[in-house]
Structures are given as C-alpha cells and as structure tokens.
Amino acid sequence: MSRDSLTRDQIVSTAIRLLDEEGLDGLNMRSLGKRLDSAPTAMYWHVQNKDNLVRLAADAVWAEITLPDLTTMDWRTAAETMATGMYEMMNRHPWLVQAQASYLLYGENKSRHDDHVLAVYDNAGFTPADADRAAAAVFMFVLGNSVGAAANISLRRRLSAKGGDPDAKLAEALESATAVARHFPRLRARIESATVTGYNESPDTSFEFGLGALLDGIHRRLTTEKTA
Template sequence: MPRETLTREQIVEAAVALLDAEGIDGLSMRRLGERLGNAATAVYWHVKSKDNLITLAGDAVWAEVDLPDLDAVDWRSAATAMAKDLFTMIVRHPWLVPAMSTHLIYGPGKARHDDHCLALFEAAGFSGSDADHAATVVCTFVLGTALAATSEIAWQTRLRRAGGDERDVVERVTEIARQFPRLRARSETWTGPDTTPEHELEAGVRTILDGLAARLPAGS
C-alpha cells in the first residue's frame, strides 16, 4: 500500500504480529515492510525507529487487558480478574516483558491499566501511597510469574527449532535437583494441576490480597 494510505495503527498491529511470531530479534523495518507490502522507508516515515515501534507495540498490547466494572464486583474479584487477564496477555505476547527491560513502555494503553488499578485499590479503602503500593505489588508479581512462564515457552521453542529433546533437558534438571533433599522430595510432584503457572498465579495473588486486606483501615 502507498505510504500515504499506510497508518501508524496498521504498522503497530503488524509489528505486534511479527513480534509474537519472531520476538524482538526478528523485528526489522524491512520484514515489517514486507508484511505490509511496502518499503521499509515508508514504515520509518510513520514510526521513526525500531525502538519507537517496540514502544508503540508494547503499549498497544496493554490495552488488551479487560478492566472490570468496579461498581459490579468487589475489589478482590476485580483485582484477581485483572491479574489473570494481565498474565494471559503477557503469555500471548512473550516479548513484552523483555521489551520492558530495555524500553520505557508507557502510553495510553498502559496508563489506562494503571489508572484502573489505582481506582480499584482506592475503592477497597487504600489511599495515596498505600494504593500505589498495592497496585505495584500485584502487578510486579504478575509480571514475574508471567516471565517464568514465557521463559519456559521460549527455551522449549528454541530447543525444538534446534532439534533437541525436551525430555533430555527435564531429566538433566531433575537429576541435579535430586542431589538436594528438599528438591528431591518435591521432584515427584513437579507436574500436575497444582503446578501450572495459572494455579501458581492464582495462589500467589490470593496470598497477596490476603495481606493487603489485613492492612486496610478499620471500617473499609
């Protein structure tokens, strides 16, 4: 499509799809231009640089997180729903957390999410820095849990591309762990419904919210 008909929104959407498929290292203006049927120079004309494009794409995916109606659900249900949806979004876009370690990802999409988080904890009874702290603790936990999940997906994908066998890796890891008594005792229960990232996320969020609830002012 001609440069004049190409829009920033189309470029960002195509960049997200390319990042999902290839990761940050696979993103280039040339490859993006090929996806859009355009020259790399046309892409540069709209987004200026690869770094700027990563920032725009990163902010765009934050807008995918659903924001629960705070008048319809209690604060704990709302916080849990947002945490689960944020986790799902990050797993869907595994490049996001690595991008956040090298780029300032902040725009309308993330600001929308952050503002609703603050509203949620203010509705619970927190105020000022306490609301900031509550939102930060939950979000940081979700990011960390999602990073662990996406890292596992990444090495499994890389191993398959190299023709490796995942079972060999798991056996080596298990063999090392069994040299230590507590890890050896738990090695038999490393798989199952209670060890999925989703279960760990839910259990962790529940624990965090229990702790936050205990800090609420009396009468909240």
C-alpha cells in the first residue's frame, strides 16, 4: 500500500489491534507497516513517531465509551454508567493502563469524555472544585481496578517470552504464594474457607462493590453540603 493510499485512521485502527494483541512493546513502525503492506517510512509520514501514534490510538479508544443522556438519567446512574464504560474499555485495551504511566496522552475524544463526566457532577449540584475531586476520585478508582488485568496480560507475555508454559509457571508461583500466606491467620482462614474460590483471585463483584461504596461517599458529601 503506498503512502498516498494510506490514511491516518487506517494506521491508528491497525495500531490498536496490534496493541491489543502484543502490547506496547510489540508496537513498532516495522510491524505496523507489515500489517498494512506498506513501508515503515509511510507510517512516519502520517503519524510522525511512535509516541504520537500511541497518543492517537489512546484517544481513539476513549470514543468507545457511551456518554449517557444527562437530561433523562440521574447523576448517580450516569456516574456509574460512565465509570463502568471506562472500566470495560480499559479491559478491552489493557495497554492503555501502561500507556497512562509512560506516554503523554490527550485528544478530543478523551476531552469530550472528561467534559461529560464533569457535567454529571455539575448537574448534581457539586461546586466546581468538588466536581473536579469527584471525577478524579472515580477515574483513579477505575484506573486502579484496571491494573490487575493489564498486569496479568503483561506477565503472561513476559513468561511466554522466556519459554515454557506460562500457565504452569503461574500455578507454581500461586502455590508458593499460598504456602507463604498460610502463616498468617486471616489469610489462612480465607484460603481454607469453602466460600473462597481461590487465593489471590478478586471476586467478580469487587469492582461493582467498590464503585458503589465510592459513589455512596460522594453522594453523602453532596447531601451534607446541601443541608449545611
């Protein structure tokens, strides 16, 4: 494919698929050009460099989050909907969590999302300063909960690169971690409890529980301020 027949959107969408499959370390202009049947120099023509390509790819995936209609939805439901949408998006694209810590990320889709989040808390009656704090608290909660899945994928890639079966290596490490944990009473009780599915495994409801608790606290703060 010639440089002139390529588009930035084609490059970015292909980069997202490559990032989803191979992570940040797997993204380079040579591998991207191979997928597009184009010379690596054509990538540079359209996206400048890898840093800018990651920025464009990151901004593109923020458009996947549905922005709720704030005229028909109460603020609490809207906040929960957007936080859940962000969490699901980050789990679809685990490289984004790592990119947050190592790249300068910004763009129109991210800004549109952030503006809508602030509108949720503005409409609820928060002061601008408290709306900023609420939005930041929820963002960091979602980001923190997305780290586990991203780290697990990164770890599996690293173990695979070293050769051998990554599942077997993880199972061996888990067995060793469980043996260490048994020396501590509360951890031992949970390991031995019939209601626990496995040591070091977060329940599927952990995200929902934590988000609900966080929004409960934000709601109480709003109620207290309105009655003060």
